[in-house]
Amino acid sequence: MPPAPVQPAPAGPQLLDHLGIATPDLDAGAAPYLALGLRAEGPDEEVAPQGVRVRAFRVGETLIELLAPTRPDSAVAAFLERRGPGMHHVAYRVADLDAEVARLSVLGAPFLGPPSAGRAGTRVAFLHPRWGQGTLIELVEHPQPAPGAEGPAGS
Ligand SMILES: CC[C@@H](C(=O)O)C(=O)SCCNC(=O)CCNC(=O)[C@H](O)C(C)(C)COP(=O)(O)OP(=O)(O)OC[C@H]1O[C@@H](n2cnc3c(N)ncnc32)[C@H](O)[C@@H]1OP(=O)(O)O
């Protein structure tokens, strides 16, 4: 009997949220993106649970997320030690992270721990790179806008 087809994600359409790039130094790592004409979005942010400092550059609906380690035992420090600077992860936006973690876990997807805090108020969860054909995959849920913050009243 053929395997059951994978059901579409119930949490709605997914966007490419960002690409994570590992660099030992944010200023040096930013140089090519500034030369391309991209602008940093907001101030740099430290995400302590991940041991990184982040500078984000917007490209349409997607961000380039430059990541520099803040401690030697962080995932990004280990990556730089092993592979040097470069593409670190691909992040997909989901509407309901807990629902996606539950749905994919049933399929055997190897999550690297429970959802945790990401940059800019997001919640994130990671899937081991062996599952993504050698690519570390991140799922991102953005915070819901506050009621009434979506536009002028009556629009
Ligand atoms: C800014 C915050 C947040 C956001 O808001 O977006 C972030 O993006 S934080 C980003 C940093 N955080 C993380 O990456 C957390 C999840 N990562 C991990 O848990 C680990 O990095 C890892 C993926 C489990 C790898 O850890 P490692 O100790 O290297 O594990 P292994 O020894 O099991 O490695 C196995 C294998 O995987 C290769 N590897 C490691 N990292 C990557 C990667 N980023 N992309 C592709 N492959 C990766 C590693 O080289 C090993 O391969 P071999 O060398 O062939 O054995």
Ligand SMILES: [Co+2]
């Ligand atoms: Co990320």
